[in-house]
Amino acid sequence: MMPVKFGIGMLGYGFMGKAHTNAFKKIPYIFYPFPVEPELVAICGRDKANVRETAARYRYQKWTTDWREMIADDRIQIFDNTGSNDIHCEPCIAALKAGKHVIVEKPMALNLAEAWRMYRAAREAEEKGTKHLVAFNYRFVPALRLARRIIAEGCLGRIYHFRSAYLLDRLSDPTAPFFWRLNKERAGSGVLGDLNSHAIDILRFLLQTEINAVMAWNHTFISQRPGPNGDNCPVDVEDASMLWLKLTNGAMATLEASKVATGYKTVWRIEIHGSEGGLAFELSRGNELQFYTKSDPLHLQGMRTIHVTEPEAHDYARYWWPRGHGLGWEHYHIHMLEHFLRCIATGADVAPWGATFADGFRCQEVIEAALVSGEKGGWVDINHTQLE
Ligand SMILES: NC(=O)c1ccc[n+]([C@@H]2O[C@H](COP(=O)([O-])OP(=O)(O)OC[C@H]3O[C@@H](n4cnc5c(N)ncnc54)[C@H](O)[C@@H]3O)[C@@H](O)[C@H]2O)c1
Structure with missing residues (x-):
């Protein structure tokens, strides 16, 4: 063919x-x-x-x-x-x-x-x-695909907590130059749209639930930076953001994002706790998923590390290298675009594996509510606009 x-x-x-x-x-x-x-x-x-x-x-x-x-x-x-x-x-x-x-x-x-x-x-x-x-x-990280499967199979039981901390130190140096991401007119928001958008989407993807309400604290620590002409440019977006979320499934979520997390190049921790077990993932160890289940015998209970490179067991592993040889950040983009091209060729749906414009809109609803909450304080309900 x-x-x-x-x-x-x-x-x-x-x-x-x-x-x-x-x-x-x-x-x-x-x-x-x-x-x-x-x-x-x-x-x-x-x-x-x-x-x-x-x-x-x-x-x-x-x-x-x-x-x-x-x-x-x-x-x-x-x-x-x-x-x-x-x-x-x-x-x-x-x-x-x-x-x-x-x-x-x-x-x-x-x-x-x-x-x-x-x-x-x-x-x-x-x-x-x-x-x-x-x-x-990040929907195309094999370890996070496994996390979604574990949750969907009920291995965590009732979900209590979702926790995300997306932490970079890229802006902790006050002499780091001004660029488009630090300007509301060109970026819309700061770490909220840049980093916490990923956290909002992965929460929806992993838990298959929606977000009912948000309370936010968005803060700008360094409010001006050197511009291209040696002048000082005002920064009008947040370089740190903390969100509390109420989820439709009854769980609590906290999403922290910062670009002034001194010492961290890119750390993204995702932790989920349920009545029967827990999961943890960290982006810089992207080939691993931590999993705990209460169904293990008591003397063996504890977080176990699953290396997601078994060709017969883990998504995408069979296309790449022999088991044990991990993937990295570039591969998640490759997987995502492979999925999209295949959907075009076969007529298959982009959802639920890929995020559609409906998912992008849902994420934007939360970002918008978080900006309102950050400004006015208090909980802001999410509209859940009807999408037919
Ligand atoms: N999925 C991820 O992991 C991830 C990571 C980083 C950035 N992003 C997103 O990707 C997008 C781009 O970010 P980036 O870091 O690549 O930015 P970048 O600054 O490196 O690149 C932006 C590009 O946009 C082009 N551009 C801007 N205005 C234009 C115009 N009017 N006409 C034609 N071209 C124009 C610039 O020439 C440049 O090539 C943003 O939306 C960002 O949030 C996603």
Whole structure:
């Protein structure tokens, strides 16, 4: 069977533009035989010289500084938006209207109003078979897929606690330069949208429950930073955020995110406790899942470490290396985009494994409520807007 060619139009050539391009290149030979051959048609960025150089380096056929050119290009069937948050909404809606399958990085939008418009456009496009994905790549960590399975099989019993601490020290140096993520107009929020969006999505994915109410404390420790012209730029988004959540299943959740967690490069701890057992995961030890069950004999009880690299037992392990040889951060993007391409080729649903624009919207509802709570204080109920 000859793979079907799908042209890729990539908005953004930065961190995520590179991660997604890397995935498209590797998918056909790692998942061989694979029904899709992604063709790198065009890449777009703001800086002419940089985007031209990157197009040559990544091997895109052409480059542009105007994303509209990619929407008009019939050779592009998949529009991948890895731009900064302020450039998610309009290009995604235009691409959906033009009949292209759309991937957008998280957080889906700058705010809930934008997320709603994007969701509506995706819902309409779905009628014509168009697929959409929000790049919540941690749904594709084999250890977290195992966690979801363990929870769904009831091994933890009734869930009491979900705890996430996503901690980086990237902004703990006050001389770290100002950039788009520190500007509300371009980012929508700070660590809330950047880090806690992942935590909100993985909570919904793992527990298969919704969030009823949120209480937030968002704080900016370093309120100005050196700008590109030697001036000082005001930081108007939070560099630390603490959320308390009431979950529909009756459980309590706390989500902490910080970029001033001195000494931590990237630490993401997820801990879940239920009536019958517990789970723990840490991103820098991504090949391991900690699992405790009360059903072990008393003298053997304790957290056990499961190395998720058994080809016969763990998701994705059979495609990669012999058992015991772990995967890393790049692989979660590869798995996510492999899933999306396969869904396009076979007509399968992106959900529940991938996050759709409906999931992106649900996440944005919580972010929006957390911003309100952070400003006004107290609990804020989540609307749970009807999504048909
Ligand atoms: N899933 C993850 O793990 C993860 C990790 C980091 C970032 N992200 C998300 O990915 C997105 C991009 O983040 P990044 O770190 O790659 O940013 P980046 O600054 O490295 O890249 C942003 C890109 O957007 C392009 N861009 C901005 N405005 C544009 C415009 N008007 N026209 C054309 N191009 C434009 C820039 O040229 C640049 O190439 C954000 O939404 C971010 O939250 C996700």
